[in-house]
Structure formats: C-alpha cells, structure tokens
Amino acid sequence: MPGSLENRPKVWDYETVLEKIGYGKTQWILLLVSGLLTITTVAAQQAMGIIVIASQCDFHTTQAEKGVMMATRTAGLVLSTIVWGYISDDVGRRKVLIYGTFASNALQFSLMFVSDLWLFNIINFFAGISVGSVPAALYPYLGEFNIPRHRAVTINYSTMFVTVSAIIVPAAAWLILSYDWAITLGDFVFRPWRLMLLINLLPGLIGGLVLLYYPESPKFLLSQDKTQEAIEVVTWISKFNKGKSIQQVMEYEEFTLKSEDPDGERLLANSQGIVTKIVQANMPLFHKPHRLNFILCNLAVFGLFFASCGVQVWLPDIVNKLSGDVNNSSTVCKILSLPLGAPQNVTQEDCTVHISSKTYIDNLIVGFAFLLAFSIQGFLLNPLGRKNVLFAALAGAVLSGIFLHFIGNPTGVLVVFCLYILLPGLCISIMIGAIVDLVPTHLRSKAVSFCMSMGRLGVIASTNLIGVMLTPYCNTTFAIFTSTLIVCIVIVRYLPIKNSA
Template structure:
C-alpha cells in the first residue's frame, strides 16, 4: 500500500506557472489578448478624450458655459480617479477577468444611455458613472495581460498595449470628423437625436467587441494560484495550451497528471475577510508607501506625475476647443491668446444664433497630435538606454516648458501647432518613464499600489486642469498658459531631485 502511494506521488509532476507557460510558448492566446487589451484601451481612453469634441458639438443644445464644458470633460476622469485604486483591490479578490467584464459592459451600457440624455447635469452624473466603470478596466487590464505572458514578454506586451493610447488619440478625431461632417437630425417627440451623440456609440464599440472576445478567456492562472485555487488554475493552463498548441497539456508535458506551484500572496494584499473591510485594508496597505527610505522620493515623484498630467492632458482636453475658436480668425501675427480674446469679444457682441460648427482644422490638428504621440513613443524607446531615463525626462520637460513659454509670443500657424504638439506630447511621454522610475523606488510588494496611487493622483491633475481652464481660459488666457508652464518648470526641478536609475 505504501509503495502504491509513493508511485502515485511520483507520477504527479509539480510545475512552476512561468516555466509551464514558457513551455507552451507564445501563441494565439497572447496575440488575441493583446488585441483585446488594445480594444479595451481604446474604449477606456476614447470615453475621456471624446468629451473634448462633444463639448463643442453639444454646446448649443446644452447651452453650456465654458466652466460647464470643463465639468463635462472632467466628469469621466473624476470617476476614474475615485474608483481605479479600489477596483485594483477588488480585482485581487474577485478576479481580474470578472472586473474587466463588469467594467467594460457596465461602461458600454452607461455610454449607450448617455446618448439620449438631454440635461447637462444628468449627463455629467452618468458620465461620472462611466468613469467609475472604466476604472475597473484601467485597474485590472495590465495585470491580466501580463499574467498570461512569460517574464520575457510581459514588458513588451504592456508597452504595445500602452501604444493603443496613441492610437486612440487618432481614432477619436478621425471618427468624430466622419460622424460630424454629416448634417442631419432625427426628431422623436421633443427629443432631437443629432450626429454628436453617435460619437459615444463609436467610442463604446471597441470595448464591446473586446469584452465579447474576452468571454472566451479564463481567469488569470497566476491569480488563481495566489488564491490557492489550484484545480481552476490547472484548467486555465490547459485551456491556454489547447488554444495555442491545439493539443492537451498532458501531451505537451509527457505526463498523465501534473500540479502547479502556489503563488505567494502577501498578507497585506489578502482579502479573505468580508469585502466591507476593503477601505480599511486599502488604507493600511497604502501607508507603507510613505515610509522611509523611499517615502520622500515617492511623494516628490507623485507631485511630478500630477504636474505632467495637469499640463499635458489638461491642455490636450482643451486643445480642440482652442483650435476651433482660433481656426477662422487665425493669422500669422496674433498669438493664440490674442485670437481667443478677439473670438470672445465677437461672441459677446454677436446677436447671431449659437454655432456648434467644428472646423476641419480642429480635426486635422488633433490627428497630427495623435500621430506625434505614436512617433514619439517609437523615438523615446531608442533614446532611453543610450541617454538614460533621467536625462530623457529632463530634456523632454525643459523643451515642453520652453514651448509653453513661446506660445505667449508666436503667431505663425505652423509654429504654434509644433509648439502645442511639443507642449502636449513631451510631458505625456514622460509619464510612462516616471512610472518606471517609481517602480524602482519602492520595494517589489508595494509596486502595484505605488503605480495605481500615482495614476490616481495624475487623474486628479487632469480634473484640476480641465476645471481651471474652464474657469480662467476666457478672461485670463495668458495667466492660464503661464500656470500650466510654471507647473512643468516645477516638474523639471522635482525630476532633477529624484534619484532615477539610468535604465530599467
């Protein structure tokens, strides 16, 4: 009897998850998951960026003021700010796949409802809920994607997934241009359905497609192992092998039975107690981020990321409005603020009906910014290793600060577009480098929380910038630009102080 038990125990092979994933090899699972990640990213980012077009196209229907436009642009981001960090903890408890599916389908339903809302405050409320839903996608996506890849491929997969943010910066103005170029309306009683409402449908479609494909995929085996769900993890690994190689996992491993090693789950991340304790758990787990020896530099890094989001994304959200206002009156002698001032004066004195027309230049300039982001990501990747991360950061932020300063004086059409591209692009690209630097600053078990906390604070920067510009751009244009530029200058000083390793 004892010999029989020994033989059975020897027949069961124990495998490390990463080793068995390496043995299965890179295949359809990883490629399709990368596409899903891209589709979910497009919907997540488009829900935010499309508001910069929608505020212009809907301004007559909503009778929105400049301050109210700032609130519309900030409402979705506010939802992300409040929810992403919490969603990250929930995904450790209920599963990454469940959070992703709930987040994307809930946001899809809410965006569809948003198409028919006629009250601006109800629009903002539902848009806030859209942001809260998208927070689940933002919190769980990269973890889910990385856990289906071997360590060798994880960084590359996340990098390509991140590049879909740049694709979205092109997708939003291109699709908006196609939709809003048609002049039509459908009346249903007192409700009038106009083309700008279709933009929200186009924004949700990639996520809907990605979510439907994701239904076929299993939960992350790595997460299942951390929850000690060994049998479910084995089934998930078997699914990956069958999908990639077209044969059972047992044939690949040349054994009838196998087991997977459990993943170590730190106590501070454990959520075995009732979910109502989640807020206290999050608070306790966050406090170590501010302890010595990394606490001081972690705080400075967060302030730098806040400033980068504030200046880059804040200006990017208002860029369509700025270009649209200045497109008709633009000449080669007046600065941006002078043209905006002339526009405001004419608007105040005009007795004509409200206009929600968007010029072709608005779409073209925003497409150029999106293409610049794609090119910038490619160039940045080639510069980091030879120049070092800190040097690349400092040069990018100094050039962006100088570009913001020059916007006060330049009037040439091409020069202004180039300055805006540099002003928006360079701090935006710097964010990804800063996140990598923050990962190096803190211990391994705190890195996930550090990045989530930093991204949440960055979104707070977007909320602050969009509302500030909504209140001050019209009467105090030069002061508004000066504030954003000064924030970037402070970022230069903060980055200079932070000890950043030359390369990752």
C-alpha cells in the same frame, strides 16, 4: 512506498508550464482585447474635447460648464481605480474586467439619449467609476498570461493603443461630424455628436465580448488555492495555442501546479472594510525610507498630467477657435480673448456649431506625433539615460510654453502646441517606470495605482482651470502650466532616478 512516490503527480511551476506551451493565439488575441479595452477607456475622455464643442447648442454650455463635462469621467476614474485594483485581487481580474466594461458601455450608451447637462455629467461620472476597472485589472490579467520574458514587451504594446486612440478619435469625429443632420423625436433631437458616443464604446464592447470566452488568470487561481481550476485553464491555453492536450505538451499523464503566495487578504470578507484596508496597505509608502521619493513622484506625475493631458483635452476647442483667425498672424491669447462659449440668449434653432476641418487635422497630427515620439523614445532611453531624457523633454516643454505667448504663425503655433502637450506626456511613462524602481516589489502596484490617481486629479484640475481662466486670463493660464513644468524639472533633479532601466 517507493512505488507510491513514483505515482504522485509531478509538480510544475505555472510559468514553466506556460513556457513549454509557448506564445500563441491565447496571448495574441488577449493583446488585441487589451488594446480594444484601452482604446475605449481613453477614447471617451479624448472625444469629450470634441463633444463639448458639438453639443454646446444642445446643452447651451458656458466655458466653465465645458470644463466640468470634460472632468466628470476622470473624477470617476480617480475615485475608483485604487478600489478596483484591490477588488480584482479578491474576486478575480476577469470578473472585474467584464462587469466594469459592460457597465461602462451601458452607461455610455444611455448618454446618447440624455438632454439635461447635469444628468449627462452624473451618468458620465458613474461611467468613469465603471471604466476604472479596466486599468486596475487589465495589466495584471494580461501579464499573468505571459511568461516574464514576454510580459514587459506585451504590456508596452498594450499601452501603445493609447496613441492609436489619439488618432482614431479625431478621424472618427471628422467623418461623423462633417454631416449636418438631426432626428427629432418630440423635444429630443438626436445629432451626430451623440453617434460619437456609440462609436467610442464599440471597441470596448467587442473586447468585452471576446473576453467572455477567456478563463480567469491561472496565476490568480493558484493564489486563491484553486489548483484544479488553474490546471483546467492551462489545459485550455494548451489546446487553443497548440491544439494538443497539456499532457502531450508536458509529456506527463499526471501533474499538478505549484501553489502561489496569496495575493493578500480577502478585502471583501474583512470586517474592517475595503477603504480601511486600502489605507493601511498604502501607509508604508508614506513612511521612511520611501516617503520623500514617493511624495515627490506623486507631485511630478500630478504636474505632468496637469500640463499635458489637461491641455490635450481642450485642444479641439482651442484649435477650433484659432481656425477663425482670418489674419493668420495673431498670437494664441489674442484670438482666445474672444468668448469661446455658446451664446446664452439664443434658442436652439438660432444656435449653430461650426467645427473647422483644421480642428480634426491638427488633432490627428498630435496623435501621429505621439505614436512617432513613443517609438523614438524607446531607442533613446538606454543610450541617453532616463533622467537626461526627462530633463531634455521638460526643458523643451518649458521653452514651448514661453514661445506660445509670442508666436503668431499658424504652423508655428501648431508645432509649439504639439510639443507643449507631447513632451510632458512622454515623461509620464518614464516617471511611472521610475516609481517602480524606487519602491520594493510588494508595494509597486499600490504605488503606481496611487500615482495614476494623482495624475488624473491633475487632469481634473487643469480642465476646470482652463474652463474658468482661459478666456479672461489666457497668458496667466499658460504661465501656470509652464511654471508647473519648471517645478517638475526641480523635482526630477532631486529624485534618485536610475539612468538605465
């Protein structure tokens, strides 16, 4: 009997095994893959601000129709992200990432050849639904290949690729749209802006192809009682990182992995359906003691996305219009009082599109400013406190919004616009961190997914509001955004946000 006990394989915790293997090629390449997938997810939306200008002669869009073009992909993201998160807990993170990435790439590729505006919007909407799988499954997948000590830092570096995208998009657009060429195939004309759609999907395509060589998350497999498959994945990680078998690393011929607690009910197999289960799973967030704080957090995140991301999407169109100010002394709203849409009673041959180099330069400046600001913010959060940083950033954004009505100097306008977009954008990551602190562990993923969906609703609202109101009611439009930021300050005042993480 004692002999049989000695022959039993030793049971190890997965994260202990992962720590013994060490950080290596598996994690570094997966971090790069996550960055590529993040770039594709964000770039398609950011590039739409430039594409709506470049495509206005092909689609003969009005200002309101431009707003709809910008909002369709975000609408797909809003409707799908929460559902994708639950599906990834059911069928696996890797499957959701691969199918979602390749489906969104295929849909975006088809957009290159669409000549009807509403068909373009419909396909873009479904592309948004597909790409919603990336934020839902990527962070759990990435995190589960890292030990807890490395997890937060790795995910932080992955999110930094959002700012990289803000630099790549205007740079690529400047390179591609600087050339005036057209390929005519019957009634269809292929112009440079269509090539941008291809460039934007390439990072995701590359990331998806690399991901084909990666296995499913061992932690997910353990939560599904697939211990042997999890051991095979750990063996793969060991050989890839160290070139050694897992037995050599662990110094045990036979071992097994400790089972994980189940990730939750298998939603796809439940007769109630996914939607019903999602509603039931989220209901605790709207009951005491979490209800008030969670609702306030959602309102704040909605307002921050509304004020920052919505204006950022429209920035190329606004800057392109401002570049036509020959006097270099008019305020923003005096310049924008002129119609921004393409002429409606001209033929395609008569219509011309001019995108000033200033449009690309100013957007590049905003991208670099985000990258620098995120780096600085990391050093300020602990000494100053998260709540104090939120107050300072929001107050600066409100002041920028007020100055926007009066400044006429081009450099001053750029600085103010940059702060108006940048400061609320920096607050988003702090608010998401606060949400994690304000709800218990088993509700955190649900809370973050729900709040991010509310934020994207804010982007849809602001892009359409600007499309309809900016030209006839410019000062009122910016006053609405500034008032929203003031409401966010009041909300932050009453939230019990800890000053240290």
